[in-house]
Amino acid sequence: xxxxxxxxxxxxxxxxxxxxxxxxxxxxxxxxxxxxxxxxxxxxxxxxxxxxxxxxxxxxxxxxxxxxxxxxxxxxxxxxxxxxxxxxxxxxxxxxxxxxxxxxxxxxxxxxxxxxxxxxxxxxxxxxxxxxxxxxxxxxxxxxxxxxxxxxxxxxxxxxxxxxxxxxxxxxxxxxxxxxxxxxxxxxxxxxxxxxxxxxxxxx
Numbered sequence: 001x002x003x004x005x006x007x008x009x010x011x012x013x014x015x016x017x018x019x020x021x022x023x024x025x026x027x028x029x030x031x032x033x034x035x036x037x038x039x040x041x042x043x044x045x046x047x048x049x050x051x052x053x054x055x056x057x058x059x060x061x062x063x064x065x066x067x068x069x070x071x072x073x074x075x076x077x078x079x080x081x082x083x084x085x086x087x088x089x090x091x092x093x094x095x096x097x098x099x100x101x102x103x104x105x106x107x108x109x110x111x112x113x114x115x116x117x118x119x120x121x122x123x124x125x126x127x128x129x130x131x132x133x134x135x136x137x138x139x140x141x142x143x144x145x146x147x148x149x150x151x152x153x154x155x156x157x158x159x160x161x162x163x164x165x166x167x168x169x170x171x172x173x174x175x176x177x178x179x180x181x182x183x184x185x186x187x188x189x190x191x192x193x194x195x196x197x198x199x200x201x202x203x204x
Contacts, residue, residue, distance in 0.1 A: 021070055029094075032118070033090055036086055036089055036090060039122060039125070040086070043125040043126055044126075051164070054115055055115060058093075058118065059111055061097055061114060062100075062101065062110040062111045062114055063107070065102070068098050068101055069098070072095070075087075084133075085121075085124060085132060089122075090118070092117050092118075092202050093114050093117040093118040095204060096113050096117035112167075115167060116171065116198060117198045117201060117202075119153070120174045121202070122153045123150060123154075127145055131145065132146065150172045150184055151184060153171040154168045166193070173199075175199060175202075176192045177199065
């Protein structure tokens with residue numbers, strides 16, 4: 001006799017599969033954190049950054065909407081207050097992937113979006129933590145230094161410009177806004193890189 005879709009046997013199998021997928025999502029989320037910590041260390045010590053590991057991670061989260069949704073459930077603010085510089089780029093990427101897949105991005109395009117969102121703030125790792133981690137207002141000179149992080153970011157990723165042109169552009173333009181009130185160039189509308197979803201998720 002065929003088991004009912006609501007039988008204890010089927011429910012147990014479904015529960016086991018859900019637990020497995022949830023565990024895989026936790027491992028993937030941890031992989032994102034470990035990679036970005038490694039990037040931060042390499043930036044601070046002037047070591048070469050490699051992209052292939054990140055691309056593999058991006059392909060895994062864009063494999064299906066189900067994977068993205070399970071990882072999304074891990075992006076609770078309570079997890080990352082102590083390491084905002086690590087969890088912020090990770091969560092920005094997860095939000096961006098979730099949106100991209102929901103509005104119909106192909107897996108390849110979603111992976112491009114994911115990589116750009118993942119590395120959008122790479123330039124911040126070159127700015128002293130006593131500035132980026134300071135609570136309250138900052139002096140104009142220090143705000144100006146933070147405002148240079150998109151430029152610093154494309155310099156760090158310059159060697160990937162020909163292979164991944166959309167990556168450096170997205171990193172440079174993630175603070176540009178539709179109304180022209182963003183930076184560093186104050187461009188607006190269709191002049192901004194197509195994957196402007198990153199700017200929205202970054203602010204969120």
